[in-house]
Amino acid sequence: MNIHIKSILSALAFSLLFYSKSFGLNLFLISILVVVLVSTLKETRTMSWGYALTYILTSIFILINPTGFTIFVHFMALMVFIGKSISSKTSLYLSWLLGFTNLLVASIANFIQRQNSVEEKDVKKETSPKLLNRLKGGFFAGILLILFATLYKNANPVFENLVDQISFDFISFPWVFFTFLGYVIFLNILRPLDAQELIAVDASQKNELETPTEIEIIGQKKQLESEHTLGSFIFIALNFLLVFFLVTDGIYLFQKTDISNAEYSASVHQGVYALMFSIVLAIILILYFFRGNLNFHKENTQIKTLTYVWISLNIILIVFTSYKNFTYVEALGLTYKRIGVFVYLLLTLTGLITAYIKVAEVKSFVYLVRTNIATVFAFLVLSAAVPWDKAITYFNLSTLENPDIHYLIDLGDTNSIQLYDYAKEKEVNYDLNISIQEKYDEYLTLQSEKTWQEYTFAQLAKTDTK
Secondary structure, three states, X not given: OOHHHHHHHHHHHHHHHHOOOOOOHHHHHHHHHHHHHHHOOOOOOOOOHHHHHHHHHHHHHHHHOOOHHHHHHHHHHHXXXXXXXXXXXXXXXXXXXXXXXXXXHHHHHHHHHHHHOOOOOOHHHHHHHHHHHHHHHHHHHHHHHHHHHHHHHHHXXXXXXXXXXXXXXXXXXXXXXXXXXXHHHHHHHHOOOOOHHHHHHXXXXXXXXXXXXXXXXXXXXXXXXXXXXXXXXXXXXXXXXXXXXXHHHHHHHOOOOOOOHHHHHHHHHHHHHHHHHHHHHHHHHHHHHOOOHHHHOOOOHHHHHHHHHHHHHHHHHHHHHHHHHHHHHHHHOOOHHHHHHHHHHHHHHHHHHHHHHHHHOOEOHHHHHHHHHHHHHHHHHHHHOXXXXXXXXXXXXXXXXXOOHHHHHXXXXXXXXHHHHHHHHOOOOHHHHHHHHHHHHHHHHHHHOOOHHXXXXXXXXXXXXX
């Protein structure tokens, strides 16, 4: 089937599913359509089934938990899938970039490329000027038709009466524009950008550093010894400072005196800031000193050992900060900021592990970028599977004697039923009860007004409460 026909049919499906609709079942159905369409282009595309399934899976997450975060992750997965379908061997960051630019400008770029090409060897390309001429002819004929109809209308009352009876109210120009947008999007998906140069550049970047010759090492011996001495002194000083900080932080953390919530909050945040600065500094120093031939210097054992000590001390700092944040959550409950601290600590831990691997196995800077971006993407997809509003609400209502109901009300509407049930079981003051009831009523109204395209599993929960 011709690409334009596929794009037109897909655009009609796109319009049926999304025009004046919120996200729900429609995203799941369109993701199936996108994967099927891409799978039919095997002669020009590579099919990454793992990323295809990830893309479909994120649409299921929206069915279960339709929030801004899950929608964001879904579109990230879409762009990565489109990029991987262009070239499955590219790095994740380039796949995302290819997918993003492909969805936006592929049609324009392909049109300009065809116009600038001197020879058109493809038979399909030979027919494109005919199609273009027909479109131009139809456009100008339409303009002239409207112009002369206006002139004749003013000159002939009978003709004016006939023209006035013609109505185009049945045409929805916003719908036409929306459908045309869908056509462009699917045309971009089916006929992607030619990005072979970018793909080749990415493929040339190796994860391992190139091993120098013995002559090169001997020629740089003095420079390497100087860098080794400088790096050793720097890491010795930083390790002593970090040990001192950890000792004082441990004394503060495990002291018996009572600490106010404000002081504990400040301690958690200061620990995160200290960790953030420490990690950034560690990565910069590691990248500098282990950027080249010092990795292969026979007398680099000392600086490597000091680097491993530095990484280990930062991991201890992560443990301390995690414990403080956990204690803070235990006392005051979950919030998105406190969850964000755990997320940052987890990603920081993976960053330190990859930094250790970079030094121990002589990896390149590109390895760090590729590995950590892949880790972030995987974590985003896994995080989208968790209904965070419901999880926060459940934890705070079930573990705290005096949960912050105002904060829970300000969360998304997916926790409306939980708050409504809590208000019926517990004694809640009048103002909070009114706010919870209003949120619950708005939630039920919103669910009842949804069409089949906007269906989510949340509507099942709504039905069960009736």
